[in-house]
Amino acid sequence: MEMENLELYLHIPFCVRKCAYCDFLSHTPEKGEIEAYVKALKEEIASYKNIFDSCQVSTIFFGGGTPSLLTAEQMKEILDGIWTHFRLEDTAEITMELNPGTATREHLIGYRSAGVNRLSIGLQSVHDKELKMLGRIHDYQTFLNTYQGAREAGFENINVDLISAIPGQSVESWEESLRTVVGLNPEHLSAYSLIIEEGTPFYEIYGEKNQETEQIHGEKQREEKEKLPSEEEERLMYERTRELLAEYGYQQYEISNYAKPGYECRHNLGYWERVPYLGLGVGASSLIRYREKEYRYHHVTEVDEYIKFAGTPEKLVREPEEVVRRAQIEEFMFLGLRKCQGIGKSEFRKRFGVPIEEIYGDILQKQERLGLIRIGADQISLTERGMDLSNYVFAQYL
Known part of the structure; x- marks a missing residue:
């Protein structure tokens, strides 16, 4: 495997x-x-x-x-x-x-x-x-x-x-x-x-x-x-x-x-691209997959406290939360679109089991019409205008 x-x-x-x-x-x-x-x-x-x-x-x-x-x-x-x-x-x-x-x-x-x-x-x-x-x-x-x-x-x-x-x-x-x-x-x-x-x-x-x-x-x-x-x-x-x-x-x-x-x-x-990451050290954040679920948390923010509990990481964890499917989809969109190559429709369907158009069809059409994104056979990416207005573009997916 x-x-x-x-x-x-x-x-x-x-x-x-x-x-x-x-x-x-x-x-x-x-x-x-x-x-x-x-x-x-x-x-x-x-x-x-x-x-x-x-x-x-x-x-x-x-x-x-x-x-x-x-x-x-x-x-x-x-x-x-x-x-x-x-x-x-x-x-x-x-x-x-x-x-x-x-x-x-x-x-x-x-x-x-x-x-x-x-x-x-x-x-x-x-x-x-x-x-x-x-x-x-x-x-x-x-x-x-x-x-x-x-x-x-x-x-x-x-x-x-x-x-x-x-x-x-x-x-x-x-x-x-x-x-x-x-x-x-x-x-x-x-x-x-x-x-x-x-x-x-x-x-x-x-x-x-x-x-x-x-x-x-x-x-x-x-x-x-x-x-x-x-x-x-x-x-x-x-x-x-x-x-x-x-x-x-x-x-x-x-x-x-x-x-x-x-x-x-x-x-x-x-x-x-939302690869899982483990944060080590004071204040570090993590995104971990466990038994087909995702979890996010961060460490304590005081160095003395970190040093005291470093050998028992479960005592370092603060604000743990499960990253539910909807949040995963949103992050896939606004993080992936930061890349110039954008995101793949096929990758979206592979991860989430539905076509991207089923969730964001109206938004994608609107943004393409405004010249903010370009939609290819598989890839969706920001135009230069979309990069200039990226915060506005990303907000539409939340």
Whole structure:
């Protein structure tokens, strides 16, 4: 019998300093906290021995936070534990997020030796002024040193993260970031638009309440801070990203992701295609299939609590829920349509036992008529207009 694929996500909740826009679960570690956390991670990994024997791990992703605050030896210990207690595909993709300036060349060589075969480096901008605005701990030269060190360490699959719609950013400065990065020839680029999240320093400056205050106090307050790009500028940045990266041979395969042929991120593709995933570490989320049913849950969000119960995962679980058929169908639609190739009618029928038209026929016809989707013999995908209005499109399936 063919084994089901399983993805692993490991959360490393530590940062040198939290960025001004970040709402991820992370903090600056106290003395000895990283060592205790790594020990707990190994305990959690060992606790799953024999539980997922019917699954084959196809991808591993170390996210954060800043996973590159771990030493190469700590990374090796964690991966050794995974190889011992899980069935790992020979060609598994093993990704590690890395912040510029947090890993020496020796660290990078050690990560590669430990088994990491893909890096995701958080650059965000080539302009030091924009990096300072975001609260990043590095400048562009530091990124360049890290990137070159990764190449020298033998990494042949590197993603670079960039952020558009930064306060004070222009279409021209965004395009300069794109051209500078593609000149380095990474295999993959992720280009995300800045989202102002509640609970972040940026929200205090640019959030809804601040916008209301601006309307009262007028131009003077707006002049005291860098302005967010307009909706029109943000749209132009997205269009230029698509056009410029295509010129350099990068294929857009998802709304915010571009890759050279064969270098699409397998872990993220699995997420959009609803491959089951097991989250390890504090705050990590999971989507697990058991006895033909699906369940979703997340872990405790306090590091002390995680360390205390890491060896007994059932005590880590919070907000477990069965993912009922209707929710599975909705996720199949709005996650699958994020991919440029879209979704397959035959795959929908295979999974859910009915033609897609039986559930979404009227919506599909309407969206095709509005030029938001294209419907082929089997595939349904977003048009360029549909990508621009993707949130509106997805909402129709909920």
